[in-house]
Amino acid sequence: MRTPISYFLLVSALLFTIGTVGVLIRRNALVIFMSIELQLNAVNLALVAFSRQNGNLTGQVLAFFSMVVAAAEVVVGLAIIVSLYRKRRSADVDDARLLRG
Amino acid sequence: MIAQEAIETVTRLQAPLIWLIPAFPLAGSAILLLTGRRWRGSRAGWLGTLVVAGSFVASVAALLTVVSKSADHRTFAQPLFEWIHAGGFRVAVDLRADPLSMVMALTVTGVGGLIHLYAIDYMRGDPRFSRFFAYMNLFVFFMLVLVLANNFLLLYVGWEGVGLCSYLLIGFWFERKAAADAAKKAFITTRIGDSAFLIGIIFIWTRFHSLDFGEVFGQAAGISNGTATVIALLLFAGAVGKSAQIPLHVWLPDAMEGPTPVSALIHAATMVTAGVYLVVRTRVIFEASDIALTIVAVVGIVTAIYAGFSSMGQDDIKRALAYSTISQIGFMFFGAGVGAYSAAIFLLVAHAFFKALLFLGAGSVIHGLDDEQDMIRMGGLRRAMPLTAATWMVGSLAMAGIFPLSGFFAKDQVIAAASEAGRTGLWYAALFGALLTAIYISRATFLTFFGEPRSQVHPHEPPPRMRTSIVVLTAGAAVAGVLGLSATSGLLPKFLAPTLGPAKEAVAGPSEVVLSIVSMGIALAGIGLAAFVYLSGRLDWQAMRVRFGGAKRMLQRGFYVNDFYGGVIVGPAKLAAAFAAYVFDKKVIDGAVNGVGSLFRGAASSGRRIQTGLVRNYALAFLLGVVGVLWYLAARF
Numbered sequence: 001m002r003t004p005i006s007y008f009l010l011v012s013a014l015l016f017t018i019g020t021v022g023v024l025i026r027r028n029a030l031v032i033f034m035s036i037e038l039q040l041n042a043v044n045l046a047l048v049a050f051s052r053q054n055g056n057l058t059g060q061v062l063a064f065f066s067m068v069v070a071a072a073e074v075v076v077g078l079a080i081i082v083s084l085y086r087k088r089r090s091a092d093v094d095d096a097r098l099l100r101g
Numbered sequence: 102m103i104a105q106e107a108i109e110t111v112t113r114l115q116a117p118l119i120w121l122i123p124a125f126p127l128a129g130s131a132i133l134l135l136t137g138r139r140w141r142g143s144r145a146g147w148l149g150t151l152v153v154a155g156s157f158v159a160s161v162a163a164l165l166t167v168v169s170k171s172a173d174h175r176t177f178a179q180p181l182f183e184w185i186h187a188g189g190f191r192v193a194v195d196l197r198a199d200p201l202s203m204v205m206a207l208t209v210t211g212v213g214g215l216i217h218l219y220a221i222d223y224m225r226g227d228p229r230f231s232r233f234f235a236y237m238n239l240f241v242f243f244m245l246v247l248v249l250a251n252n253f254l255l256l257y258v259g260w261e262g263v264g265l266c267s268y269l270l271i272g273f274w275f276e277r278k279a280a281a282d283a284a285k286k287a288f289i290t291t292r293i294g295d296s297a298f299l300i301g302i303i304f305i306w307t308r309f310h311s312l313d314f315g316e317v318f319g320q321a322a323g324i325s326n327g328t329a330t331v332i333a334l335l336l337f338a339g340a341v342g343k344s345a346q347i348p349l350h351v352w353l354p355d356a357m358e359g360p361t362p363v364s365a366l367i368h369a370a371t372m373v374t375a376g377v378y379l380v381v382r383t384r385v386i387f388e389a390s391d392i393a394l395t396i397v398a399v400v401g402i403v404t405a406i407y408a409g410f411s412s413m414g415q416d417d418i419k420r421a422l423a424y425s426t427i428s429q430i431g432f433m434f435f436g437a438g439v440g441a442y443s444a445a446i447f448l449l450v451a452h453a454f455f456k457a458l459l460f461l462g463a464g465s466v467i468h469g470l471d472d473e474q475d476m477i478r479m480g481g482l483r484r485a486m487p488l489t490a491a492t493w494m495v496g497s498l499a500m501a502g503i504f505p506l507s508g509f510f511a512k513d514q515v516i517a518a519a520s521e522a523g524r525t526g527l528w529y530a531a532l533f534g535a536l537l538t539a540i541y542i543s544r545a546t547f548l549t550f551f552g553e554p555r556s557q558v559h560p561h562e563p564p565p566r567m568r569t570s571i572v573v574l575t576a577g578a579a580v581a582g583v584l585g586l587s588a589t590s591g592l593l594p595k596f597l598a599p600t601l602g603p604a605k606e607a608v609a610g611p612s613e614v615v616l617s618i619v620s621m622g623i624a625l626a627g628i629g630l631a632a633f634v635y636l637s638g639r640l641d642w643q644a645m646r647v648r649f650g651g652a653k654r655m656l657q658r659g660f661y662v663n664d665f666y667g668g669v670i671v672g673p674a675k676l677a678a679a680f681a682a683y684v685f686d687k688k689v690i691d692g693a694v695n696g697v698g699s700l701f702r703g704a705a706s707s708g709r710r711i712q713t714g715l716v717r718n719y720a721l722a723f724l725l726g727v728v729g730v731l732w733y734l735a736a737r738f
Contacts, residue, residue: 023720032717097714 008049015042029081029091033074040070118163119179119196122206123245125156130238137231146221149234153217153241157210164203172599175200178251178315185254192312195251201600204446204593205248205378212370212453212574213241219461219570220362222563223468233273237366240266244371248378252312253302256379260298260343263372264291270367271359283355290352294342298379301335308332314382321385329389336383337397340376344430347404351663353427357419361464364419369426369460370453377433377449381442381601398438398519402530405431407660409537413544414656417474418463421545424659426456428538429500432515435531441518442601443594447585448515450593451499451507455578458496459542461571465489466549468567469560476545477643481554486562490550492575497546499578501539502624504617507581512538513620514588520610528610532623539627547635588613 015038022035044063051059085091129152133145140148167175176199185192217237224233243262250256265288272284302312308328309317321329340346345353356368367373380387380397387393405428412424429452436445467474469486483490499506502513516535519528562568585591589603610616634640646653658664 020724024717024724027717093716096716100712100714 005049005053009046012042012046012049015039015045027092027094029084029093032093033077033081036077037070037074040066118159118166119177119198119249120181121159122156122163122210122249123196123242125152125159126238126241126245128152130235130242133231133235133238137235140231143221143225143230145231145234146217146224149238150214150217150221152238153210153214156241156245157207157214160203160206160210163198164207167198167200167203168596175599176315189310190306192252192254194255195313196249197251197314198249199600200597201378201382201446202248204450204597206245208450208453209241209244209248209371212457212577213237213244213366215570215573216362216366216370216457216461219365219464219567220360222566223362223464224360229273233270233360236266236269236273237362240270240367240372244375247375251314253305253314253317254312256382257299257302260339260375260379261295263367263375264288264295264343267291267356267367267372270363271356273360273363274358277358279355280358283352283358287352287356290349291342294339294349297335297342298339301332301339304328304332304335318383318385321389324386324389326390329386330391330393333383333387333390333393334396336379336386337393337400340379340434341400342376343379344373344376344434345427346376346400346431346434347407348662350404350408350427351659351666354415354420354423354659357417357423361419361460361467364423365457365460365464368423369456373426373430374433374449374453377430377437377445380434380437381446384437384442384601394438394440396438398435398524398527401431401434401436401438402527402534403431404428405435405534406530406537407431409534409541411656411659412541413537414653414658416477416657418466418476418479418545418549419460419474421476421541422456422459422463425459425500425538425542426452428534428541429456432512432531432534435527435534436515436518439515439519439522439524439527440605441515441522441588443597444511444514444518444585444588446597446601447591447593448508448511450584451511451578451581454574454581455496455499455506455508458492458571458574458578459500461567461574462489462493462496465563465567465571466560468563470556470558473556473558476548478556479549479554480552480556481550482560483550485554485560486550488562488568489571492571493550494546495575496578497542500542501628502535502620503628504621505582507578507584509617509621509624510582510585510591513617514585516620517588517613517616518605520616521607522605523608523610525610532620535620536623536627539624540631543628543631544635547631551636 019035019038019040019042022038023032026032026035044066047059047063047066049059051057051063081091084096088095129149133140133149137145163177167177177197179196179198181194181196183191184194217234220233220237224230227233240263243259243266245259247256247259247263250259268284268288271287272281275281275284305317306312308324309320311317342349353368353373357364359368387397408424408428408431412421412428415421415424429448433445433448433452436442436448465486466479466482466489469482469489470479473479495506499508502509512535516528516531519525519531563571584593588594589606607613611619634642634645655661
């Protein structure tokens with residue numbers, strides 16, 4: 001008996017919500033970054049689940065692409081966070097508010 | 102009325118003569134304006150004088166061409182080039198040489214040349230010496246365009262051009278506020294008349310579909326009385342402004358702020374008489390209306406009497422002469438208004454001589470007394486300046502109308518014309534004006550040259566070139582009468598007859614000899630009255646000035662017309678301007694502009710709070726947006 005798709009989607013939604021709440025309430029750039037990764041992987045999970053449900057590989061291939069892009073994104077994002085930290089001695093995103101109107 | 106112009110023969114003149122007349126002063130003006138600073142000493146003045154002399158020679162040559170033809174073929178037109186050609190509207194630059202324009206051109210260049218010569222010494226040492234002569238030459242050019250034009254628009258070009266030069270030369274010493282103000286006043290006041298003139302030209306176009314003199318005058322006899330009246334009065338309004346007649350006369354006394362040669366050339370001899378030329382030139386239109394000529398005559402005589410009274414109250418010698426000019430031009434309009442066109446032109450020519458002479462004499466007095474213009478502080482100058490005094494006497498007697506000087510013949514013909522036309526009321530008024538003329542000019546003579554000296558300055562005679570001009574003008578003022586010994590058979594009336602029509606036959610009143618004796622007697626009475634007050638010593642005129650101070654001030658202020666305009670027109674206009682500047686512009690216009698600005702500033706300053714700069718806030722907004730969109734989509738399907 002196959003695991004119903006709703007289970008996967010539930011886990012995916014849970015992960016995405018945790019990630020969203022993390023982005024919204026945490027101030028440390030690294031933690032926010034990790035929360036974004038949670039959101040990404042929640043979506044990946046949903047993609048794979050739908051792929052399995054539909055019986056073709058399109059969703060899984062898309063998940064691979066997504067993971068590759070996410071890996072590249074991690075490199076860039078971490079580099080930004082590190083240089084930001086070096087410059088301001090802080091990884092707190094609320095300290096970086098030069099665009100305040 | 103009969104339209105003589107309908108059968109007028111116009112000869113096309115190809116010989117390069119007429120255009121040379123205005124070309125000389127134009128070239129002189131251009132050279133002096135472009136290279137003026139490089140001319141050392143008085144050479145710029147000599148150049149300016151020589152080009153006007155050259156123009157005079159060209160005028161004489163043109164005159165010889167004109168008189169070489171028989172009397173009916175003395176109108177020449179020289180087409181130079183087409184100026185405007187838009188649809189059916191065509192205006193060419195055509196110059197016209199006929200007896201009238203020749204008389205005007207000779208007067209302008211002849212008297213103008215002498216005044217240029219005088220100005221070489223008068224303006225010596227002025228920092229803008231060459232520019233003065235550039236403007237003077239430019240003036241002579243425009244004046245010649247005015248009198249030589251063969252259509253209304255070209256005449257208008259000259260008309261505006263002389264106004265411009267008048268402005269430039271009145272304000273020549275613009276460092277003095279009075280001079281700059283007087284220049285503006287002259288320009289703005291004459292502009293009122295000029296606007297009416299321009300509207301009149303537009304009317305002429307709509308009625309005749311041509312601006313050419315020959316075509317317009319040819320058809321003018323056929324137009325309706327109403328149309329003729331409207332056009333004639335619009336043209337006359339232009340003449341009133343330019344010639345400083347009531348009610349637009351207020352600029353001329355103030356124009357005396359300009360250098361004295363300017364007063365002599367522009368504000369006595371030539372430009373201010375352009376209005377008379379205009380009326381005489383367009384007489385066919387005036388004759389087609391049954392009321393226009395009467396209005397011209399009445400305005401002229403009222404102005405003559407008004408300005409005669411005002412001149413009596415002036416202490417400044419140049420202002421006295423300015424009011425005298427207004428008064429004499431009034432006589433010219435009067436002459437034209439009663440149909441004595443050639444007498445009006447005769448008076449114009451004679452006036453150019455004797456008034457230029459009087460102004461140059463006044464300039465010599467001012468020069469000799471170190472810029473003193475107040476006649477009350479002069480007196481007794483005939484001993485220190487015998488030549489100036491003698492020439493002034495000739496000029497003043499000529500103006501008063503004493504036989505056999507030029508003014509006698511000219512003014513007598515103008516006044517006699519009123520009687521001969523059967524208009525006795527106007528004739529009496531003109532005689533009264535002549536009496537005033539004799540009184541005010543004799544008063545100026547006695548105050549300036551007779552009695553005891555009232556100035557500490559030791560006056561001296563002017564330098565030789567100034568004397569030369571004055572002596573030549575004196576000769577002109579003395580003998581110009583030979584041009585018109587008789588109103589019907591004199592030299593000038595006969596010469597002008599092809600253009601102005603034959604002199605009217607006397608229809609009423611006493612004979613010419615009786616009229617002459619009457620006007621001569623009136624002039625002598627005026628001189629005697631002035632002598633009794635200012636010369637005999639039986640009256641203490643200086644005490645009378647104080648006792649009748651109110652009347653004296655009223656005359657001096659020209660019956661407060663200027664003050665009336667100041668209160669009724671200038672004052673409210675200034676108030677309206679202040680309202681526009683400080684209320685409308687500052688509050689309404691600036692308020693609207695600033696209001697739009699502060700509206701957006703206000704909106705922005707409340708809207709900017711959204712931009713916290715906190716990434717998490719943006720992320721929250723983003724999330725809410727996505728949720729909102731999903732909600733909408735979910736609700737829709």
